[in-house]
Amino acid sequence: MEEKRSWPSINAVLAAAVVLLFLYLFVTGETTRFYASLLFGLYALLGQMWWAVVGLGVFQTILMVPFRVINLANARHVKEFKEKLKQAGVENNQQFVIRQRVRGGDVNLLFYLVNFFIQTISYVTIGWLFLTDFYSVKLDPGRLYDFIPYPNYPIQGTIYNLPYLRFAETVDLGIGWVLVAWAGAIIYKILVQKFAEFYRKRKQTTGEIDEGRVADSIKRFLRGSSGALTVIMVGSWFLLRNWPKKIAWALFSGDVSLVNYRFNLITALMTAFIIIWLNLPKIYKKVDLAREQGIAEAVIRKTQNELFRETLRSALVFGLGAFFITRQIPSAFELSIFTFEVISLISPLTLDRLILSKRVQVLTGDLEEKG
DSSP states (O other), X not given: OOOOOOOOOHHHHHHHHHHHHHHHHHHTTHHHHHHHHHHHHHHXXXXXXXXXXXXXXXXXXXXXXXXXXXXXXXXXXXXXXXXXXXXXXXXXXXXXXXXXXXXXXXXXXXXXXXXXXXXXXXXXHHHHHHHSOTTTSOOOGGGSOTTSOOOOXXXXXXXXXXXXXXXXXXXXXXXXXXXXXXXXXXXXXXXXXXXXXXXXXXXXXXXXXXXXXXXXHHHHHHHHHSSOHHHHHHHHHHHHHTEEEEEEEEEEXXXXXXXXXXXXXXXXHHHHHHHHHHHHHHHHHHHXXXXXXXXXXXXXXXXXXXXXXXXXXXXXXXXXXXXXXXXXXXXXXXXXXXXXXXXXXXXXXXXXXXXXXXXXXXXXHHHHHHO
């Protein structure tokens, strides 16, 4: 008997429609027109091109907030999906599971695909916009919306000056202190693991330890202390080999219409750092959930280390991609991305903390049950 053919779900059809819509807007130049109008609208308002570029970065950050909210709120479901992929084992089975979940309308997987596609279209469009030489060659008026004022030439305010703190004088403390710091980090990690095992055993024997402020402090300690050994060792090596003796303010200057290789390197390093910085809260939350579910500590440590390695690999890949891809784009692109990255630095301390709170998770669960 021939197996009945299954049709894609409504969710899959809607996701495909969204992807096709943004692809159409990109191919027809509407996404470029949108970002060009936004950039020159800000330029008309602020009068300085580099401030308009910063404003574009702020707008892009705000535009991505809903995706960040959904991404973090659904962190638990992504974890479950990854576990099911690992159970499939064989690559062909993994591809089959993905196809089945897409056709079946898995909301979380479809969101990931749509989110990735929209962000790719968005940043490719911004990069393409800044590749356009609208500084020396007058911009085609048709690339702006009718309500956006056409800029007067020459374009004003292309030179940016960004204040920053720098090590005015450093000293190399030597490899000896680096080895001492590494040994301390390893000992600290071992102590944290032993403390976690002790806490788990006490929790199993006495139900009272999980109550009150003491338990909350222990949970925060475990969440903030375990796992990031590689990051700590790399950071301690850099700091101890460049120990600051004097710190002073300085200005980082450049022209948004020209390529800036130093800014390119800074943006690439920031890209790698931001990926690590934004993924840490999700990893810690998964560890908390695993401990609450009574999963063995050895399994938790192994999984946590795997998550950290995946994060480091992603940071390396995207950091190198940002370095090589943007080397031919004027530094306006780096300035807009750098603005987004600076704002993202406070996300784990503000927006992410709110999203990952139990109150938000309960609300998300209620909405899913109603859906």
